[in-house]
Amino acid sequence: MGPRAGDEERPTLEDVAAFAGVSRSTASRALNDDAYVSAAAREKVLAAARDLGYSPNQAARSLVTRRTGAIAVVLSEPEARLLDDPYRTAVMRAGYRELADVGRQMVLIFSDTREDLSKTVRFLEGGHVDGALVFAPHRADPLPKALRLLRIPIVFGGQAAGIRRGVHVVDFDNEGGARLAVQHLVAAGRRRIATIAGPQDQSAPIDRLAGWRKTLLDAGLDPADLAEEADFTLAGGANAMSALLARHPDVDAVFVASDMMAVGALRTLDAAGRRIPDDVAVVSFDDNATLAPAMDPPLTSVHQDPREQVHAMVEILLRLLDDQDLKPRQHVLPVSLAVRASS
Amino acid sequence: MGPRAGDEERPTLEDVAAFAGVSRSTASRALNDDAYVSAAAREKVLAAARDLGYSPNQAARSLVTRRTGAIAVVLSEPEARLLDDPYRTAVMRAGYRELADVGRQMVLIFSDTREDLSKTVRFLEGGHVDGALVFAPHRADPLPKALRLLRIPIVFGGQAAGIRRGVHVVDFDNEGGARLAVQHLVAAGRRRIATIAGPQDQSAPIDRLAGWRKTLLDAGLDPADLAEEADFTLAGGANAMSALLARHPDVDAVFVASDMMAVGALRTLDAAGRRIPDDVAVVSFDDNATLAPAMDPPLTSVHQDPREQVHAMVEILLRLLDDQDLKPRQHVLPVSLAVRASS
DNA sequence: AGCCGATCTGGGAGCGCTCCCAGGTGTGGC
């Protein structure tokens, strides 16, 4: 009973074929349910495979088919940050589900440090995966450029670090969403509408801030000094709200660029004795399913569904894998406003 | 410029060798920095690889080496639940880091529904990964038993669904941790020590509950009717605390089986006007780095480090992969008590 | 001078699979 005693040789296709009394070719055809196999042969092969506990060697298979059945989901951001961000977690979850639904395996990659960059590139290049869904929100991120040289199809979720041409992108209408939110506040008679913006090194928060500003100007309101930048965290949102209150005690509404920051803002407002929405109306962005409706009061939020985004990304990727001639473009998904008690 | 125009043939090892003017064998040796390659040859090969943009075909490599360099991390629980549970997220994160540190790629697998079970088994069996780290906390989970037949090495994190023999397990000392917590409360003079237990279909919460009960009995205190079961969520913790307060308005301490539930309990206690720790002392379990110290007041919590657990699991797995004759056993990692203001 | 070992190189075999092609058998139409 040495260490490898239990290591009975793994049966190969050849073994299954011999056991079933057919040729390797026929066995292969039966297992891949190809046409042109007699019912009798198919039965024998399947029975043999079952009896021997056969499972095909993926390395051998993908050596010849040049397919692995795996798709990478690359998140270019510190994992520490990532898993605390409910939006990213939702993306991961969506990726897992959507890929499983089309029979693909998700391989999750966190690419953060510079060292990771080359590791990531090497991995994607190495034939471990057939393609990749890449989320690299930061403008200065070198990853997207590095990936352009790769020989596997790639679809970006959100803007690809300033690259505007030659890449497949599925993004939400961030500016439009911000407009929706602010128009809603204006229509409700709010006049001192502040914003807690996200990190301005990323496209999405930049566009949301722009949407807020433009809508205010269009409505004849003055945005000056009513914006505060924060880092998408709860604490960041709380601090930004404090700063806004200190500067402008008369704010009557705030558009917050993410649900998580809105939760922080809510706490600050509550601690400051402001009633919501009576004194200050709050509208946020993301409409996270577990967060937004669970707040007190429930948050009015710009609805964007990560599942929908990933679904579109997967669809494009599959077409690319299928060798269809798709010209790279930016798909912009519409967003809507989920109105709840906070506004 | 057809769709495959950009698809320049990927260079193979043979191409690199030809370009460098050496044989395939020498090229292979140079790239895998084997001994017995002259410095000159190595230089030429590396230069050729760089110039041609060569990256080895992993399928071909693992077909012969029988190694993929990938390790599965299997989480047997609904992904919806998983990603909301900070402990699980910490485990994922730790898995990614620890595996990256030893040059392995993490392949994340959520195995939840019954349909997933066979998919998971097929995947693990298919040679996609060299081994697996499995977290399957539920006692009734059929996964661990299904995995026993597999031909790849597996290490379990936490009890493996009632299987006590023949598997490698790395677990924390749940009962000991609970004892630590309750002894701490007893020593502080608390006499009505309730508990909010986790789901009793899992080993860890069962052991924590047992630890609480035994320690109370040892101290001559009566546990009767002072336990409430909840589901590891914030809301569950809050509700359980309400139930306890209703039954026993005189509780002066509560041992909560997870940080997340403790946050819920804190809210309920706060809403009920109880001061912490003056009126009611709170001790929880997990000592989650972002949760426990951030509470108001900061939580006293039983410290268990998922990174440490995963590290031990990876170490065992690597030894198994290295074909070392390790006899399966249960490793129990010690826990400690991080005392903060809540008790 | 002769020999032995260390160092380096190239070719061949083979990992387990899919795909192509040649061939065999049966069935229908003229």
Add this chain to the structure above:
DNA sequence: GCCACACCTGGGAGCGCTCCCAGATCGGCT
């Protein structure tokens, strides 16, 4: 009766790599 064409089967080649083995070269030692 014969051909055409479907249906089914087996063998061979080859995917790109690693590993083994045989051979070549070069010192350093007896």
